[in-house]
Amino acid sequence: MFDSHAFFKRRFSAHMKETSRYLRYIFNGHIAVAMLFFISAAAYYYQGWLANLPDNFPTAWIIGVAFGLLVSYSPVRTLLKEPDLVFLIAAENKMGPYFRDALIYSFVIQLYLILLAGAAFGPLYFASYPDRAGNIYLLTLLVVLIFKVGNLVDNWWMLKIREPGIRQVDQAVRMLLNVAVFYFIVQGEMVWAGITTVLFTLVFLYDLSVSRKYPGIVWDLLVEKDRSRMQTFYRIANMFTDVPHLKNQVKNRHWLVSLVSRVPFANRHTFDYLYRISFVRSGDYLGMYVRLIVIGGLFVYFVPNIWMKLLFALLFLYMSAFQMMTLYHHHRTIMWLDLYPVDIGVRQRSLLKLLFQLTLFQTIIYTLLFIVMQEWAGMLIVLAGGIVFDYLFILGYVKKKVTT
Structure with a gap:
């Protein structure tokens, strides 16, 4: 009997083995030294800049836009490959555990962006709002995680729709609502934050109802999106070592x-x-x-x-x-x-x-x-x-x- 959960574990293990091999070349000694230099210099000047932060600095806009874009960018990594278009379609009704694991994996690998953004904007937040308690910022980060899950699930639902225009409009609407929610939260206007959260919830429920009208899985779309992301990773890795999997793109110019x-x-x-x-x-x-x-x-x-x-x-x-x-x-x-x-x-x-x-x-x-x-x-x-x-x-x- 086909076990899609065990199949995902094998696919995940092979994926991690392949990417880790290239990551060793990307984060070699040269890049590590450069990154250490960047982080040290940026942290030094960041602290000096915060000491003279203007009173009218648009902190709420900057943090709101950054967090809104972070939660809006929630791609689903399915780890599907081209042969799956032939061999897995017959087992589509048994692929529930596989895609559940794919959603969990997608959420975990995107957590580092939220952690980095939270650490980077923390000093700016406390410098702009020194009268607020630290747990308020932690609650804001918790809301970021909740919205991240919501956007990730919503993106998965919208992948059942083949028309790219519909997906792009939905993505744009949710991105604007995400930015508005976190702007109002950072600004301290909780009533407006609640209103925009309700609007986001309505869009979330509407996308759920639309996805239920498309019970099947658009396999070719999932394979193409995952292949495109891997090709992006291969292009980066190819700058450090030879990547035989890379399909070179030649541009006219x-x-x-x-x-x-x-x-x-x-x-x-x-x-x-x-x-x-x-x-x-x-x-x-x-x-x-x-x-x-x-x-x-x-x-x-x-x-x-x-x-x-x-x-x-x-x-x-x-x-x-x-x-x-x-x-x-x-x-x-x-x-x-x-x-x-x-x-x-x-x-x-x-x-x-x-x-x-x-x-x-x-x-x-x-x-x-x-x-x-x-x-x-x-x-x-x-x-x-x-x-x-x-x-x-x-x-x-x-x-x-x-x-x-």
């Missing part, structure tokens, strides 16, 4: 390709062309590079201490070069590259040259930021230090990695 693909027509520039095109069109290299520049630029611009600005600039230069290193292994599974009449040293030099160009461009961006802030000493230090760092890191660490 014709205008950008025409801009970066102008290289001389010669053997020694074969991999210059390939790596430039791969950087622009394949995976998430370009997106990751731009995000690191933007986030690093925000730190450089808003952090008050000039030495911390310089440290953040060098840190993001390091992170960009480290993330782009995986370009060298991006085409590992393509056998045609081994047939190119190009020496392996040409391939290695092409990657080093591209990395140096990317980090040099990032150094120039941060130098321009220091010019905008009229930090002339910082401008000179980040320009000289960035070039020296790029040269030493790429010709030292990266070169040794790609040649071994």
